[in-house]
Structure formats: structure tokens, C-alpha cells
Amino acid sequence: MVTLRRPLELLTYASCILGVAPLYLYLQPLAQIAAPAALALGIACDRRDRYPLGRHAATLLSLLLFAWYATRIDRTVLVEPVVNILVLLLAIRLVTAKTGRNYLQIFLLAIFALAGSSLLSLNLLFLPALVLLVFCVTIGLVLLCFFGSDSTIALRWKELRSVLGTALLLPAGSLLLMLFFFAILPRTEHPLWNFLNPAAAASSGFSQTVSPGAFASNAANPELVFRVESAELPPEELYWRGTVLNHLRENTWVREEPPPGEQERLRGGRPIEQTIYLEPQNDRFLFALDLPQDLTGIRSRVSSDRVSKLATATRKRVSYQATSLLGARLEPVGKVDTDFYLQLPPGISERLRATAASLAAGSSSAAEKVARTEDFFRGQQLSYATDDLPGTTAPIDEFLFSKKRGYCEFFASSFAILLRLEGVPTRLVGGFFGGTRSEFGNYYTLTGTAAHVWVEALVDGRWQRLDPSRLAQNGATILAAAGNRPQAWSHSLLDVAEYYWTRAVITYDLGSQLHLARDAGRKLRTLRPGRLAAPDFLLPGAILLFLTGTIWLGRRWRIPVERRLAQRFLRLAARRYHLKEIPATAGLESVARRLKDPRCTEFVAILSRAIYRDRRLTPVERQRLRVLLKELRRRED
């Protein structure tokens, strides 16, 4: 016998943990301490049935806390005080005596706490917490119905199992409905959490300006910046274009709008489709494989130099599709404002100017100047490094001639300055290089560590991509490492789960709904028997399979293994005798007697010895029965 209070208590503890856990890191220290302490104290109190806090004291304390936090709420700080109040109220409720109503309050507070966490962050933990909480609360409510009528009620294990089995159907059904409604319910482009929570944007390693020497060392940010769903590509092709920095101001490369009237077009190249899931960013740049031709699925503005920016700033995760032309030629249409791309600030060192002059001497071809500059870089024995970098006063000069170590910004910047000094129009391109290919999904992961800068020079009437970092003596190894960083197995799995979470939940918005509806409509219109591809059936098939599987497993779970084995045996016997069905009034022994097969006799003897003597089959017996069934089936064949 189990008193109903016990499972109810366990469910409330579980609900509290599930409600508060996703929120925990965002709580204030008071709530961070109070929540686990109250849970531990509450468990101890429930065991002893003695509580430190009386009903009136608890109410008074709750009111005081409420008043204290209520004064801290304003238009800009709304969520934090609310979730703190919720957690503290929950803590108070845990350490007071519990009636049916109090259990209900705990469940409600746990649900609100979890809902509150979604206003602060919507990470992967939210879904399992939500699913488990739905299960706990629903089962808890069913038990509360019994508890409400008699708080001392006790059930036998069998009865409890039956109640729990029935109670499980409710959350299972509601979760399936949730899945359905998630796909079709109308939604806004601006989710609530986004509006209330403007500070969650991440900063990537990517920056809008490039100023080599600004820091003595460059610690890359390992945070995720975006994921790209695309076909697998050779590592050396993985240049993700973000911005173009075309103006050198003192020692800093910045972006200015390209000269008015300038136009560039793409020629040739191999089209590559990508779907990009971009994490929240501080800026509005959109990334795509170099060179991007077209961006769809998002409102964006494209400049003539193939830089795309979000039309409106947003702090949420976005997804969009891009088509890039791999190996295409980026050609200016009409005359290029070369002066714009040759601008240099004053204060360039004489040594640099002299070097440029010597590299340019006797040559009028841009291609030759580029080749000579590359040779010069190689000759300088430069190393790719992220620490012990040149100082801030004359970083480029120091990089090329004395320190001879730096990271991509040094390489790109110095290369571009040299080319500009030689009279070759040049600009920097900022973005990412490489990416980690997932072992389990068809996508690349790009983190801040992959941020990269390279050069585009106008050579033979086209903007040619040059990556001076490759000219470092250790460039090949450094860049190859950026191409594909091996991941731990568990990390890969977590990453793939997060990827699908982002793909299926976070970036699923009105646009995706419309896209889905349009796609379905189009498919229905063009539906021809026998012309459906396998992927068309994949999702509905998987859902159907999942539903059938759940129901089947649920029913199987309720049937004891002994009865299942008996049913299998009788089905086999019926087939053998070409009977539709063996009547329910026929005993196993009489069926075996009719079959006149020693294996059947043995099967029935083993099974009967267990079921009619009120005991379960031992593992050895179960195994033997399965073997016998298999043999019987084989003989039947």
C-alpha cells in the first residue's frame, strides 16, 4: 500500500526543480540560495510532518516579499523581479504544511517559473523541462483529485499503477496536440521574450572594424555565431562573407558606403544553396558563402559590394536562405572609383612606402604586383600568432619588419596597404573562415574563433580574393585547423540537438509557417500519383509512426509478459490449424494437446507452471519460451 501523499510529494519536488532549473542562473543570489535550501528543508519537513512556517507567517512573508519586489518593477526591468518573486513564493510554499490547495499552488508556481525562464532565454533545456513538467503536473493533478476527497487515502501498488497509467495518457496526448498546434497556431514576427529581453545578444569574434595592434593579444570568442546547412565543401572554399571594409582611417579599417553609382556583378561560378541560422548579433550583417548572389527568407538590403544587412535591427535568432556562386568573378560594371580604393591615411612609414615602391617598380600589371607582394610576404618569414603582437604606434611596420608575427588582421591590413601603395585598388573583407562540420547533421558550425579578414584586390577587371594569412610560414596548418576542428562525440550530439532545436523551434516564425503552407499547397497542386518523393512522406510518416508506436508501447507495457507470450503462442497455434481464432474458453493445455508437438507441450508446461502458480516467469524460463516460439515458427514456415 502506498499513501497518496508520497507520490504527490515527489511530483511537487520534481515540478519545483523543473520549473526553477532553467531559470536558476538568472536569479538573484537570495532566490538562488532560497530555492535549493527550501527544497531540502521541505523534503525534511514532509518526512517529519513538522513545518517551521505557520500559515499566517507564510502569508505575511509572501506579502512582504511581493511588496519589496513590486517596488523594483518598472518598464525596463520587468522580468527579473517577477521571476524572483515566483521562485521565492515557491520556496515559502515548500516549507509550509501542504493541503490539496497548496499542492496546486506549487504546481502553478512551477509552471509560471518555467514560463518566466522563456522570457529570459530559450535554450535547449526548456523543451525537456517543459515536457517533464507537463507530465509531473498532469499526473499530480489526477492524484490531487483523489487526495482532495481523502488526504489519507492509500492505494495498492496495482491500483496506483493503473491510476498512473491512465494519468500518463493525458500529458502524452496533450504533448502531441502541442506539436500540432505549434506548427499551425498564428504567431508574430516579434516573440514576446524578444521584446521583453533586449539584452541577450551575443557578441561574436566578428567586428565591424579592423585595427591591427589595438590589443596586445587576440583571444577569440568561442561562442556560436551561426550554423549553415549546406552541402559539404572543400575546406579552402569556406569563406563566409560578412562585411567589406573599404576605408582606412588612421590605423583602422572601416566601412563606408561604396561610391554612388558603383555596381558589381557576378559571373560564372557554381551555385551553392545554404540555409543559415544566425544567433542574435549586435550588428545587422548577414553572412553567406563567398560570393553571395541572393538572400531570401528575410528582409535585407544588399550593397553593390555584396554586403547584406538586415533591413531592421533584431535581437532574435534569424534564419534565411542564401545562394552563393562558388568561384565566381566579381566584376565592377562601368568605371571604378579607383581613388576611393587607393585612399591612405597620412603617417605611413617610410620603410613601408619604400618597400611598396620597390615592389611596384617596373611593373604596370596589377597581377604582377600582387604576385611580387606575395613573394615579399613569404620572404619576410611572417608567423601567424595571436599573442606577443606588435604594439599600437606603428603596428603594420612593426609586423612586417621587426616582430613578424600577427593574426589575420595584420596580414590583411598590411597586404592591403602595400597594394594600395603600389596603386592596386584594394579592400578588406570581414567574415569567417572554415567551420566545423557536424558528424550527425548536414551543417557547419561557426564560432567566434573562426572570424577572419582577407583582402579583395581589383586585378584584371575583377575583385580577386586574396588571403594573405596563407602567406604566413605556419599559415597552412593554422588555416587547415580552422577548417575542421574535431569535436568530442558528446559535444557533437549536443550541438546537433541544439541545431534542431534552433531550426525547429526558435526560428520557426510566421515566415516559416507561410513557407510551410505555400510549400504544402504547391505540393498538393502538383500532386501526381506515384510521383511523390520519399521526403514528402517523411514528417507525416514519422509523426504517424511515433503516435502508433506510443500507443502500441503503452498497451504493451500494460500487458504482462506472460500474457503476451501466451497470446503469441495461441496466434501461432491458430495459424497452424488454419483457425481464425482460438476461442477464449480454450485452455493452453488443451490447445497444446491438440497440436501434438512436444515443443508446444513444453511451452505450455513452463508457462502454466508460472502463471497458475502466481509467480512471474524467471529470465531463464522467458528465454526458453522465446526460443521455443522461434522454433515453432520456423517449423511452421
Place this chain on the structure above:
Amino acid sequence: MPPAKHAEVQKVIDALEHRVLHGKERALRLSLIALLAGGHLLLEDIPGLGKTTLALALSAALGLSFGRIQCTSDLLPSDITGLSIYDRDAGKFRFIEGPIFNNILLADEINRAMPKTQSAMLEAMEERRVTVEGTTYPLPEPFLVIATQNPVEQVGTYPLPESQLDRFLIATGIGYPGADLEKAIIRRGGIREELRDIAPLLSRDDLLEARRTVREQIQLGELLIDYIYRLVEATRNHPYILSGLSTRGAINLAAAAQAAAYLERRDYVIPEDVQLVAVPVGAHRLILRPQHEALPKQEVLQSIVASVPVPRG
């Protein structure tokens, strides 16, 4: 490993089947089931099919004391129980035991005895003791009543009351033997003479031990208890039946099923055991509604057995 004394009991069955009771195997097994379950047996069939032979053969093979009463309408209760007579030498009344003070009492054509005499046996069958003139005498252990009765209404018969029928654990017919068998019987004549040659095959202690085994070691699982209950409940809710099986009937059904399992060398009961004994144990206890009285009770009960699903785990 067979249950205790199973070999000895089996020897009785084999010997009787082969020697004297051709074609009466079912009746013989049911008789032994009644004996092992500690109940009484009612053999019900038209005269001349071997009811008395069966009873005599059984008692001869069991090596138990045997008493026989040929019931007639002028049979008095004291003819069964015994009576006190005045012993002049001792100068006091002395109790002379009647035939009921035997291990096996064969009450032949019991329905010919008048109700008063029939009811004299009630206490004996249920309580295993007899009270005469204010003194209670215990009956020997084991005590088994084998009664025979003719179903066809004849002049001078008194049908057994329901209360007494309920005290018989098993009621069964004998049935006509098969054609070949009957011809063989015709050819060689009756076998009453051979009965005298049957030597006891089972001692009283053997029988008591076998009975104890049936009672204590043949397991009746929860599933079977539930099955028996569902059967009994079905007789109570059947539209043709006025009064279904009593709790005593259900207890008897369980005991008989245990004995049936014992005869099959099993130490647990299976649904087939219950099905085997359901009609012999239950049919005679049913009271049909007046409008369905003409229906054979056995068939009504058989239809119920054929409608209740057996437990299969």
C-alpha cells in the same frame, strides 16, 4: 516429481479400468476425485448400467470398511444410523452401530427412501458424525457416501431435496458403454463375481495422505480462483437459472479441481481441471426457472463453461 501417493492412486484407476470397469473411466475418475477432495458421490443413471458395480469395485479396491443400504420406502433412519437396545446382561442400553459407521457407505437407489430417512444422512454427510438419542457418535475417517439414484420417475420414489443434493460433491451418470464393449459384456455376462477377487490396492493411510496432499499441496492460483468465481457468478446471472451455485458449490468446485490436478500429476490447478469437474460438481446444484425445467442442467452449465474465458496470464 509426482505428488505423494500418486502412484498408489493411479494403480487403483489402472486396475479397475482394466479389470472390471470397462467403459466407465470417466465415472471412475470422477469417483476418485470425489474421494480425494473429501466429498460424497451421487451416481445417477437408469438401472442396469453398472452404478452399483462401480461403487462395489471402488470400495473393494480401497481396502476400507464398507456398508451398504438398499433403500426402500420402508427404510427407517435407525436402519442407517443404528439404534440402542437393552442389554439384559449388562443391565443397560447398548448402541448398535448402523451401516453408516463404515468408511464407505453405499446408499443404493437413495431416492426410494422416504424423506425422513434421507435427512438422517444429512448430518452424517456434512458433519461426519451421527446423533442418536442425544448422543453424538463420530464417523470413521475417511467417510464417503456413494449414492445411486434412478432419474426416471418411478412409483414410490422421493426426489432428493436441494439441500441434500448440495451435499454431494459430484453427481455423474455412467452412460451406455460403446457397442463393442457392450457386446463383450453381453458375451461374458456380468462381472459381479469378479468383484470378490479384487484385492485392496490402497490402504486407509495412503488415502488420507493423498487427501492431505490434494488439500495442502495442490496450488490454486489467484487466476484460477478468479476463474472459478466468474463461473459461479455466471450461473447466478444466467437467464434460465433461478438459483446458481452456492458458496459451498464454489468451494467444492475448487477442491474437485485440485483433485483433478493431482490425478494429472500436477501440483497446481489449470483451467482445464476446473472445466473437467465443473458440470459434475455444479449441474445437480442448479435450480432452473420453471419455464426451463425441461432443459438438462448439465447442458445449461456446459454452455456457461463454454462462455467464460479462461485466464491465460
